[in-house]
Structures are given as C-alpha cells and as structure tokens.
Amino acid sequence: MALLPIITLPDPRLRQVSKPVEKVDAEIQTLLDDMLQTMYEAPGIGLAAIQVGEPKRIVVVDIGKTEEERNPLFLINPEIVWASEELSSYNEGCLSVPDYFDDVKRPAMVRVRHLDRKGETVEFEAVGLLATVVQHEMEHLDGGLFIDNLSRLKRERVVKKFAKAARMDEIVAQRRAERQSEEAGA
Ligand code: GNR
Ligand code: NI
Numbered sequence: 001m002a003l004l005p006i007i008t009l010p011d012p013r014l015r016q017v018s019k020p021v022e023k024v025d026a027e028i029q030t031l032l033d034d035m036l037q038t039m040y041e042a043p044g045i046g047l048a049a050i051q052v053g054e055p056k057r058i059v060v061v062d063i064g065k066t067e068e069e070r071n072p073l074f075l076i077n078p079e080i081v082w083a084s085e086e087l088s089s090y091n092e093g094c095l096s097v098p099d100y101f102d103d104v105k106r107p108a109m110v111r112v113r114h115l116d117r118k119g120e121t122v123e124f125e126a127v128g129l130l131a132t133v134v135q136h137e138m139e140h141l142d143g144g145l146f147i148d149n150l151s152r153l154k155r156e157r158v159v160k161k162f163a164k165a166a167r168m169d170e171i172v173a174q175r176r177a178e179r180q181s182e183e184a185g186a
Contacts, residue, residue, distance in 0.1 A: 001033050001034060001037045002034045002037070003034070003037060003038050003041055004034050004035065004038045004052035004053075005052065005053075006038065006042065006047075006051050006052060006095050006096065007050075007051060007052070007053055007096060008095075008096045008097065008098055008162070009096060009097055009145075009158075009159065009162035009163075010159065010162050010163045010166055011096075013050060013053055013055070014050060014051070014096055014140070014143070014145060015143040016050060016055045016143055017055070017141070017142055017143050018048070018049060018050050018054075018055045018056055018057045018058075018140075018141045018142075018143075019055055019056060019057065020056075020057050020077045021056055021057060021058060021076050021077055021115070023119070024076060024115055024117065024118065024119035028056075028058070028076070029117055031049065031054060031056070031058065032058065032060060032074050032117055034052075035047050035049060035052060035058070035060045036060045036062070036072050036074075038052060039060055039062070040062070042095050044095045045061065045062060045063045045129075045133055046059065046060070046061045046062075046133040046134075046136060046137045047059070047060050047061075047095065047137070048137045048138075048140035048141055050140055050141070050143075051095060051096050051140060057076065057077045057078070057141050058074075058075070058076055059073075059074075059075040059076075059078060059134070059137040059138065059140075059141070060072060060073065060074055060075075061073040061075065061130070061133050061134060061137060063129050063130050063133060074116060074117040075112065075114040075115075075134070075137070076114055076115035076116070076117075076119075077114060077115050078112050078113070078114040078134070078137075078138055078141075079112065079113045079114070080110050080111070080112055080135070080138065081111050081112070081113050081123065082110065082111040083107035083109070083110045083111075084107045084108050084109040084110070085107075086107070086108040086109070087105045087106060087107060087108055088105070088106065088107075088108035088128075088131075088132070089103050089104065089105045090103065090104060090106075090129065090132045091103050092104045092132065092136060092146045093146075094136070094145060094146055094147075096140075096145065097145060097146070097147060097158065097162070100147070100158055102146075102147070102150055102154065104132075104136075104146050104149045104150070105149075106131070106132055106135045106136075106149075107131065107135070108127060108128075108131060109125065109126065109127045109131055110125070110126050110131050110134060110135060111123060111124070111125050111126075112124055112125075112126060112134055147159070
C-alpha cells in the first residue's frame with residue numbers, strides 16, 4: 001500500500017472529466033487500496049481518484065468516526081439513479097480546497113448504482129452525511145468542486161486566495177534557487 005499526494009487548487013487537473021473504468025483488475029484494486037489509505041491518513045471521509053491525479057471514475061468513502069466504525073465503500077463508475085426532491089444542507093470541506101468550509105444544499109437522499117471492487121454492479125441508498133459525501137465525490141468525477149455550488153463572489157474569492165498562495169510559493173522557490181546558485185558560484 002502507498003500514500004499518494006493529494007492535489008489542491010489551483011491544480012488544473014481538478015477540472016478534468018474522469019473516464020469510466022473499463023475493467024476492474026488488479027491495478028484498479030491497488031489504486032482503491034492506495035486511495036483508501038491516503039483518505040484515512042489525510043484524514044478525510046471521501047476521496048475521488050482525480051484528487052490523486054488519476055482521471056478515473058473511482059471514489060472511496062468511509063464516514064466511520066473511529067477505527068471500529070470503519071466501513072469503506074468502493075464506488076467505480078458511480079451513477080445517481082434517483083435523488084430526493086428534499087434537500088439537506090451540510091458544512092462541506094474538501095481535501096483539494098484545504099481549510100475552507102461552507103454550507104452546500106444537495107438532495108437529502110440518493111440511490112447510487114456502481115461497480116464494486118469485484119467489478120459487480122450494485123446499488124445502495126444513502127441519506128444524511130453519506131448522501132452528501134457521495135454527491136461531493138461524484139462532482140469531482142466531472143471536474144467539479146463543492147465551491148462551484150456557492151455564489152460567484154464566494155467562489156472567486158476562494159479561487160483567488162489559492163492562486164495567490166501558489167504564486168507566493170513560486171516566488172519563494174525561485175528565490176531559494178537563486179540563493180543556492182549564488183552560493184555555489186561564490
Ligand atoms: O473529508 C471530507 N469531508 C467532507 C465533509 C463534508 C462534506 C464533504 C466532505 S468530502 C471531504 C474529502 C474530500 O475532499 N473528498 O473529495
Ligand atoms: Ni473533495
């Protein structure tokens with residue numbers, strides 16, 4: 001098993017549309033295990049493959065709060081086959097948008113069809129936090145982020161903050177490189 005680096009805003013890969021998995025083979029099962037370990041370690045309660053740079057329609061979810069309560073779900077090529085009209089609101093966060101939280105309204109209950117880790121088609125119904133997380137993850141598969149559901153003002157504020165932080169990191173890295181080449185030359 002391996003821990004995978006989680007990509008964050010403004011990485012443009014987060015906007016890619018992920019491709020369906022054609023065959024659930026050993027390579028996919030390894031990715032599922034690595035994603036699960038990465039999610040637990042983060043820690044998070046869901047993770048989409050694109051968050052570790054893999055544009056595949058794969059999601060892992062576990063909303064268990066303790067190790068005893070763990071119950072990992074592996075969703076391959078998930079589809080929402082039914083969603084309730086009733087909505088519910090959760091304060092969401094995202095490992096790819098670190099340290100930002102806001103309320104998002106989504107269908108309170110969904111029925112999901114997907115392939116499991118053996119490649120078999122299964123369906124389940126989700127309510128509460130599980131329904132929210134599954135929908136949050138499925139948004140990632142189409143290049144979406146939970147901040148896309150906020151007002152334009154809020155979303156642009158968040159995007160700008162991450163773009164600026166990335167520029168600052170770039171300047172710091174460049175200065176360090178200049179200093180090191182000066183020291184090497186002196
Ligand atoms: O760890 C996570 N917590 C969370 C809380 C409320 C709503 C959605 C989530 S998903 C998030 C992990 C993540 O970024 N998955 O894509
Ligand atoms: Ni997320």
